[in-house]
Each structure stands twice: as C-alpha cells, then as structure tokens.
Amino acid sequence: MHFKMALFSRKIYLLGAFLVLVNAISVVHSEEPKEKDGDDEATVETVEEENVYQSPKISPEKVYLAEHFDDEAAFKKKWVKSEAKKQGVDENIAKYDGKWAIQQPSRKIFKDDLGLVLTTEAKHAAISTLLQRPFEFKDKPFIVQYEVTMQEGQNCGGAYIKLLSRGTNTRADLRKFYDQTPYTIMFGPDKCGNDNKLHFIFRHKNPKTGVIEEKHSKKPTQRLDEIYKDKDPHLYTLIVRPDNTFSILIDNKEVNSGSLLEDFAPPVNPPEEIDDPNDRKPDDWDEREKIVDPTAKKPEDWDEDAPAQIVDPNAVKPDGWLDDEPEMIHDPEAKKPEDWDDDMDGEWEAPLIDNPVCASAAGCGKWNPPTIPNPNYKGVWRAPLIKNPNYKGKWKPRRIPNPDYFKDETPFRMTPVHAVGFELWSMSPMLLFDNLIITDDLAVAEEWAQNTFALKRAKISRDSQTLWGRMLRAMNYKPGWWALYAVYVAIPIVAYIVCLVRRANEDSVFDRAMRFAGDNPWVYALLIVVTFLVVGLVAYACFGSKSDSDADMKKTDAVVEDDPHLSEGEAEAEEELKEEAERPSKADLEGPEVDNDDAEVITTTEEVADTTPLVDTEGAGDGQRKRKPRRE
Structure with missing residues (x-):
C-alpha cells in the first residue's frame, strides 16, 4: 500500500512539474519575443498578429520629421546608432553601448503599435536621424512633439530630446553624435531622486563675443511627480513662436509658458551697466554703523566675580528628614541566579531599589539647602554701543557701461536644426519613445496627436474601467508570472488534498480509475493531451489579446468610412x-x-534659396551640463 501511494504521489508531482514547465514556456514566449538583427543597429521585436492597426500617415510637405517607429525597414534606413565615446567619464563606461530596440509596449494597447525602446540601464545610449529638410527659424513657429512611456518608472535619468544644429548633416556625422555635439534646443523630462525637471534649453550666441551660452527656462509651477511613476504614455509638446514666446504642454495641457527674453536664466540680453572691476574701496571708508562708546567706564560697585546662584539663607531642613537612611537599598528579596559564575561574571550584588522607609518621610540622606538667583550678580561689564560719527554706509563699486552689452530682440532666430536625437543615461530600463513629429503648423501636431496619443489614452481609459483592466494594473501588467506563481503554489496543496482523499477512501471511484489507468497506459496519454489543452487555454486567457471593438480602431490622418472586407x-x-x-x-x-x-x-532647395546663416554655429559643443552627481 505504501509503495502504491509513493508511486501515485510521484505521478502527481511529475504532472505538476509538467504544468509549471509549460506555463513557464508560455510566460517566456509571451514576454520575450525579441530577435536581434545582424547589423548591430538595433534589435527589432517581430509580432505576428492579425488585425494590425494602421500607422498614421501625413504629407511630407507638412512636417520636417514624422516618426511613428512602426516601420522596421524605414527605421533602419533613417536612424543611426552613435559610435562615439562620451567625454569626461571613465574609459570603461564612455562608450555609447546602450541598446535600442523596436518593440511593443510591455502593456500592449494596440496590435503592432511599436515604439523605440531603450532596453538597458546604467549605460550611455545615443541614436539620431536627419530631418527631411532643415528647419530655419524665420517667420513660422517651431513645434516638436513626442511620447514617452516610462514602463518601469524612473529613478534617475532623462528622457529628453536634442534638436541638433547645422553641422550635423550626414550619416557619418550621426555616427559621431555624443554629449558635446552642438544642439539648438534640448527638451523633455529629466529626474534623479526627488529632483525632477522638464527641460527647455536653447543655445544662444553672443553677437559681440561669439560665446555660445545655454539658456534654461524657468521651472513649471505645478508638480510633475506622477509622470515618472504611473507608467502611462505621456505626450510632450514644445511650441516656440516667432514673437519670442513659448509654451510647454504635457498631455495637451499647458504646464509652462513665457518669453525667451524674460523667463530664462541667464537672460538673453546682458545688463546695460556693470560694476567697475577696477574700482577699489578707500582705506578710510568706515562701514561700521555703531561703535563702542570710548568714554564709557565700569561702575566702581560692579562685581564681575559674583556667582549667578547662591545658597538660600532662609532655607530650613524639613521636619522628619531621615539623614541616616539611604535613598536606595539592595533588594532584600533578590536571589543570586543559579547559573551565575563569580569567576566569569564577577561578585554578584542584589539590584538597588527605592528605600521604602523614605516613602513616608520628608526625605532621606544628607540634606542640602536649595540655591536661588544672586541678587548682586551683574556679569561681565561691557561698554555700550553708540552711533559711529564716521559711518559712510556700505561701499559699492561705481557702475560703468557694460562693454559687452548687446540687445537681441529676436532670440527666436536660433541656429537652424538639421537633425534630432536621443542622448541619454538612465538607471531605469525600458524607456519607450513614440510618435515624434517636428512641424511648423500647430494644427498638424494636434491632428497627429489625435490619431496616435488620443487613441491610446482612450483605450487605456476604457480598459481601466473593466475588471480585467483593474487586475492587470494591480499585477503591474504581468499576469503570466502571477499565473505561474498560482500554479506553483497550487501543486503541493492539490497533491496533499488528493493524498488525504485517497487515504480516507481506500477503495474509492478515484482508486478504481487509477487502477484502470495502470492497466491501460493510453489513459495517461489522453490525460497529458487534455492537460496540455487546459494549460493552453489558461495561457491564452493570460496572454492573448482581449478582442473587442476597440482593438479594431485604426490611426489615420482623417475620419474615414469603414473599409470593405478584402481578401x-x-x-x-x-x-x-x-x-x-x-x-x-x-x-x-x-x-x-x-x-x-x-x-x-x-x-535642399530652401537652403539654396537662403544660404546666409542667421546665427553662426561654429564653436564648441554644449559642454557638461550641471546636474546632481549620478552613479555611473
């Protein structure tokens, strides 16, 4: 009997192991469907599903760049991974070896909606592409808009974009993209610890000295902590207008705005007057507002040696004070522990307790009269202060005209933008970028957002209202691992219950069925097939798409009728x-x-028409941006 029970238990555990293996294969296959290409440019995730949504399309004449990252072939042709090295860091981590991949979001929203993902952490990564045509800052606004999804949140790192200046014109230049590459504008979120920023930096050239200086916008007035925590896609929009005003939007809501002339530090235009660097304070200049009275003298009766406290001469010892009784006595009821070793622990002494005799008396022990403040105490004598008759006020150097003064009334006329790129370092992996557009027409950017970002947020909103959506959110959008964990926990519980039932019913229906299966081995084959089908259904329920009417929505540039069904x-x-x-x-x-x-x-044709640069860009790069130290 014991041999049969052991054999039966072994079969149960083998079956449980089989279930765990199949489920684990399902989880791995579901969550790691990546393939590496051969040219080391980026890895591309291939997903074969039906009802693939339609990527947004837009006329090339309306944009300078429109990238949805859904076309693998176009991505490989346009985007170039940097082969440069970062300056000012250790040689071992200077290389831009962070990994970029085209993947679906970890929380799939639409079928075949892909994005550019920085899959690695704690590595420098840079990738860039040329614009379809350079953007010249003349009489049209500059608009850049893109989505960021921090799929694992963000602990420390940036998700900003750089608009690269004229001089980055070829694919060879893109391969040299690094932190010192000259840029015109840097825009996007950045966070480390509790310090989070929404950068808008533009580089301005001093027309008199030729020095290029970074201008940083003021901080947004509202808190932006949630965008780094909620793991949802967010839309970042920057609008810079020819009238020198700017607006920054997150999810189509304005979070910052102002003027290029007034709301940046350091300001674009220097002060008209400055302190004379050659002016020196005169030797006889007295800045002391008050001085010690030279005529004051210490009074003859001033005793500096008198103590601050004296014994109260009027104090009297209370009646019933017990001078011979100590305040504390050894506990008479305490006993030496049996395991006390005098050689190791020393001589044992009973603990001290309050003397019970003193509880009913005025006090015990030696009586000391209390002290009181000394009425004759005056402390150290100091001469009083009087107004300084020679006081001339705080000295300041004289003001002179600023020799480097200039007045730039059109800081909007920045260096033309020829390329765009991401040059990042992040301690959180799986940063996803999507639906990047650069245009000079706000209506085009809004239409692009309606056909991309708005559909995502609407789908997320609908999913969050369902029970399955709330469960996914609670499980951090990884139901497969929770299903695997549930199966793993259930195996010993089910095996134990089965054993109990077997022992309670020695000759039950289940017992006879097991004997029948032992005489007919084909029953085990049938059981394995049925189990496989059940596990497959569970895997499909966990990882398969929840098909509904929302999944068939397509992103287009305009509202169209439903297409007829084609083969x-x-x-x-x-x-x-x-x-x-x-x-x-x-x-x-x-x-x-x-x-x-x-x-x-x-x-391009536009460059030939006007080859005179509005702002010269020759010179060094942006230099090291000041930020809090980060662990590389």
Whole structure:
C-alpha cells in the first residue's frame, strides 16, 4: 500500500512539474519575443498578429520629421546608432553601448503599435536621424512633439530630446553624435531622486563675443511627480513662436509658458551697466554703523566675580528628614541566579531599589539647602554701543557701461536644426519613445496627436474601467508570472488534498480509475493531451489579446468610412501600393548616402534659396551640463 501511494504521489508531482514547465514556456514566449538583427543597429521585436492597426500617415510637405517607429525597414534606413565615446567619464563606461530596440509596449494597447525602446540601464545610449529638410527659424513657429512611456518608472535619468544644429548633416556625422555635439534646443523630462525637471534649453550666441551660452527656462509651477511613476504614455509638446514666446504642454495641457527674453536664466540680453572691476574701496571708508562708546567706564560697585546662584539663607531642613537612611537599598528579596559564575561574571550584588522607609518621610540622606538667583550678580561689564560719527554706509563699486552689452530682440532666430536625437543615461530600463513629429503648423501636431496619443489614452481609459483592466494594473501588467506563481503554489496543496482523499477512501471511484489507468497506459496519454489543452487555454486567457471593438480602431490622418472586407492578399497588395506611393524615397529622407567624414553636406532647395546663416554655429559643443552627481 505504501509503495502504491509513493508511486501515485510521484505521478502527481511529475504532472505538476509538467504544468509549471509549460506555463513557464508560455510566460517566456509571451514576454520575450525579441530577435536581434545582424547589423548591430538595433534589435527589432517581430509580432505576428492579425488585425494590425494602421500607422498614421501625413504629407511630407507638412512636417520636417514624422516618426511613428512602426516601420522596421524605414527605421533602419533613417536612424543611426552613435559610435562615439562620451567625454569626461571613465574609459570603461564612455562608450555609447546602450541598446535600442523596436518593440511593443510591455502593456500592449494596440496590435503592432511599436515604439523605440531603450532596453538597458546604467549605460550611455545615443541614436539620431536627419530631418527631411532643415528647419530655419524665420517667420513660422517651431513645434516638436513626442511620447514617452516610462514602463518601469524612473529613478534617475532623462528622457529628453536634442534638436541638433547645422553641422550635423550626414550619416557619418550621426555616427559621431555624443554629449558635446552642438544642439539648438534640448527638451523633455529629466529626474534623479526627488529632483525632477522638464527641460527647455536653447543655445544662444553672443553677437559681440561669439560665446555660445545655454539658456534654461524657468521651472513649471505645478508638480510633475506622477509622470515618472504611473507608467502611462505621456505626450510632450514644445511650441516656440516667432514673437519670442513659448509654451510647454504635457498631455495637451499647458504646464509652462513665457518669453525667451524674460523667463530664462541667464537672460538673453546682458545688463546695460556693470560694476567697475577696477574700482577699489578707500582705506578710510568706515562701514561700521555703531561703535563702542570710548568714554564709557565700569561702575566702581560692579562685581564681575559674583556667582549667578547662591545658597538660600532662609532655607530650613524639613521636619522628619531621615539623614541616616539611604535613598536606595539592595533588594532584600533578590536571589543570586543559579547559573551565575563569580569567576566569569564577577561578585554578584542584589539590584538597588527605592528605600521604602523614605516613602513616608520628608526625605532621606544628607540634606542640602536649595540655591536661588544672586541678587548682586551683574556679569561681565561691557561698554555700550553708540552711533559711529564716521559711518559712510556700505561701499559699492561705481557702475560703468557694460562693454559687452548687446540687445537681441529676436532670440527666436536660433541656429537652424538639421537633425534630432536621443542622448541619454538612465538607471531605469525600458524607456519607450513614440510618435515624434517636428512641424511648423500647430494644427498638424494636434491632428497627429489625435490619431496616435488620443487613441491610446482612450483605450487605456476604457480598459481601466473593466475588471480585467483593474487586475492587470494591480499585477503591474504581468499576469503570466502571477499565473505561474498560482500554479506553483497550487501543486503541493492539490497533491496533499488528493493524498488525504485517497487515504480516507481506500477503495474509492478515484482508486478504481487509477487502477484502470495502470492497466491501460493510453489513459495517461489522453490525460497529458487534455492537460496540455487546459494549460493552453489558461495561457491564452493570460496572454492573448482581449478582442473587442476597440482593438479594431485604426490611426489615420482623417475620419474615414469603414473599409470593405478584402481578401488577405488584396489587402496586403493595396497597403503596399499605398505605402510605396506615399513614402518618400531614401534620397528625399536622407540625401545622398555617404560613409566617410568628408562627405558632401546635404542641402535642399530652401537652403539654396537662403544660404546666409542667421546665427553662426561654429564653436564648441554644449559642454557638461550641471546636474546632481549620478552613479555611473
């Protein structure tokens, strides 16, 4: 009997191990569907699902760059991973070896909606691309907009974007992108510890000295802590207008605004007057407002040696004071512990307790009269202060005209932007960027957001109202691991219950069924197949898409009628024709492709029409930005 029970228990545990293995394979397959490409540019996640949503499309004439990161082929052609090294850090961590990948969000919202993900942590990472045509700061506003999803939250690191200045014109220049590469604007969130920022920095060139200086915008008035914690996608928009005003929006809500002339530090225009650096304070200049009275003398009856406290001469010892009784006595009821070793612990003494005799008396022990403040105490004598008859006030150097003074009334006319890139370091992995657009038309940016970000937030809002959505949020959007944990915990419980039932019913129906299965081995094969089907259904329930009407929504540039159902081949052929017709050629996107450092600079019709630069960009890069020290 014991042998049979042991054999049965072994079968139960083997079956449980099989369930755990199948479930673990399901979890790994669901949460790690990544493939590495061969050119070391980036890894691309391939997901084969039906009902793939339509990526947004927009006319190239309306934008300088529109990137949704859904097209793997276009991404590889346009974006270039940096091969440079960061300056001012240890050689072992100077290389930009952070990993970029095209992936679905860890919390899938739409099928085949992909994004650019920084998958590594504590590594420098940089990637960039050229604009379709340079942006010239003339008479149209500059608008940059993109989404950030901090899928694991953010402890320390940035998610900002750099708009690179003229001079970064070729793919060879993009491969050299690093922290010192000149940029025109830097914009986006940055956090380390409790210090969180929403950067808007632009580089301004002094027209007289030629020095390029960073101008930092004022901080937003409202707190922005939640964007680093909620793990939801957020939309960041920067609008810089020709009238020198700017606006910063998060999720289409304004969080900061102001003027390029008034709301930046240091200010664009220096002061008209400065302190004379050659002016010196005269030797006889007296800044003391009060001085010690030279005519004051200490009074003859002033006793500096008198104590502050004296014994009260009127104090009398209370009646009933017991001078011979101590305040504390040894506890007469205490006993020496049995394990007390005098050689090791020393001589034992009973603990002290309050003398019970003193409880009813006025006091015990030697009586001392109390002290009182000394009426004759005056302390150390000091001469009084009087007004200084020679006081001339606080000295200040004279003011002179600022030799470096200038007045720039149009700081909006910045260095033209030729490229855009992410140059980051983060202690939190899985930063996802999506739906980047650069344009000069606010309506275009709003339409792009409506066809991308607005659909995501609406879907998230609907999902959060369902029971399944609330459960996913509570499980941090990783239900597979929770299912695996539940199966793992249930195995010993089920095995124990089965054993108890077996022992309670020695010849039960279950017992006869097991004997029948022992005589007919094909029953075990059938049981394994059924178990596999059950586990497959559980895996599908945990990881499969929750198909509903919302999953079929498509992102488009305009409201259209539902397309008639086409065959799979016809639909794919029509989609390819549309993408081929609307997609700009490689030459339009990048200009002539070259791989050497002496490559010809890419130009456009607009550049030829006006080749005179508004602001010169020759000079050094931005230098090391001041920020709190971070552990590399």
